[in-house]
Amino acid sequence: MKQFSTFQKRALLGVVVLAVVLVFTWRIVHKPADAAARPGPAPIAVDTATAAHTDMPIYLQGLGTVQAFYTATVSSRVDGELQKVAFTEGQQVHKGDLLAQIDPRPNQAAYEQALATKVKDAAMLENAKRDLERFILLQPEDLASKQTVDTQRATVDQLKAQVQVDQAIIDNARTQLDYTRIVSPINGRTGIRLVDPGNIVHAAATTGIVVVTQVQPISVIFTLPEEEVSAIGAALTAGPVQVTTLSRDGNTELDQGTLTLIDNEIDQTTGTAKLKATFSNTRNTLWPGQYVNARVLVRVEHDALTLPSSAVQLGPNGPFAYVVKNDSTLEVRPLKLGEESNGKTIVKSGIALNERVVTSNQYRLQAGVHVRDNAATAVADAGGKPPKAS
Numbered sequence: 001m002k003q004f005s006t007f008q009k010r011a012l013l014g015v016v017v018l019a020v021v022l023v024f025t026w027r028i029v030h031k032p033a034d035a036a037a038r039p040g041p042a043p044i045a046v047d048t049a050t051a052a053h054t055d056m057p058i059y060l061q062g063l064g065t066v067q068a069f070y071t072a073t074v075s076s077r078v079d080g081e082l083q084k085v086a087f088t089e090g091q092q093v094h095k096g097d098l099l100a101q102i103d104p105r106p107n108q109a110a111y112e113q114a115l116a117t118k119v120k121d122a123a124m125l126e127n128a129k130r131d132l133e134r135f136i137l138l139q140p141e142d143l144a145s146k147q148t149v150d151t152q153r154a155t156v157d158q159l160k161a162q163v164q165v166d167q168a169i170i171d172n173a174r175t176q177l178d179y180t181r182i183v184s185p186i187n188g189r190t191g192i193r194l195v196d197p198g199n200i201v202h203a204a205a206t207t208g209i210v211v212v213t214q215v216q217p218i219s220v221i222f223t224l225p226e227e228e229v230s231a232i233g234a235a236l237t238a239g240p241v242q243v244t245t246l247s248r249d250g251n252t253e254l255d256q257g258t259l260t261l262i263d264n265e266i267d268q269t270t271g272t273a274k275l276k277a278t279f280s281n282t283r284n285t286l287w288p289g290q291y292v293n294a295r296v297l298v299r300v301e302h303d304a305l306t307l308p309s310s311a312v313q314l315g316p317n318g319p320f321a322y323v324v325k326n327d328s329t330l331e332v333r334p335l336k337l338g339e340e341s342n343g344k345t346i347v348k349s350g351i352a353l354n355e356r357v358v359t360s361n362q363y364r365l366q367a368g369v370h371v372r373d374n375a376a377t378a379v380a381d382a383g384g385k386p387p388k389a390s
Contacts, residue, residue, distance in 0.1 A: 064222025068213035102180035111173035118166035125159035
């Protein structure tokens, strides 16, 4: 085997050392360029909000049913033929408006007969009074006995009572005649006609002729958990309690009214209490039988520190929020919360005034990551001008 000379060994070693130096120098020269070409992860775009002091209305909400303020089933109080229906179905009527007419002729005849009977008995009474006066004048001369006078005085008293009976019969006949003219007992709206003209109606019938419901004002009966009764009672003691009705999806406000009462007992099967509220319903947005959400304003927390409810997250150790630090990195901050209402939550501890919290994209976040505020980006894109309000 051919042996390398000392000179050749030294030359080969020099070539190897030179190659190592060149490689090392190249890596040192090109490393900053490589680092610049491979930037770190891009910041995550998020929406943020600031913790602020505000007056926080505290609401309680329950499911309720709209009920007519008054409901009256209009029926006939006398027997007879229904001659006329004087209302249109769905018509708004007032108390005393004519709704239907029963054939009045039999009742009219009974009324006139009662009048005539009274006239006859009144004439007999007058005649008996004159006879009594004559007997009293003749008694001192022994031309009329005391028995005759007493008997005549009793006849006068009897006829007086008969005239009173006649007047009572007249009053009853007048009432029966008035009952043939059926009027609305309340202000309200008529429903579907239940009997057509030409039918014989009876006072004993239970179906009625029409149902009239008063819908202005109108009532809402709703329930709340029994634990809230004390808070509602305290609010009622302080003054009128505002109640707002919302559609079943909770997106549309229907009307505003006031709480009327808390029912006098709690339903033990459900652990809830019934409450009643009254609404003017001037726009007819509430209808009897309708299901609504009732929102009760219990009190107002003044100058409370609040966050948007969307910023609050629930973890294994309780509620927390992602707080944006000055270097745009995140800190996980545990929270102690108060009441939540209208998309805002009261924070009792964990957040300071004016600290920024993340309100979107939380599923992508963790402590220490960099974030980019969407609102700040929109301002930068607009040349430093705030984005137009939508």
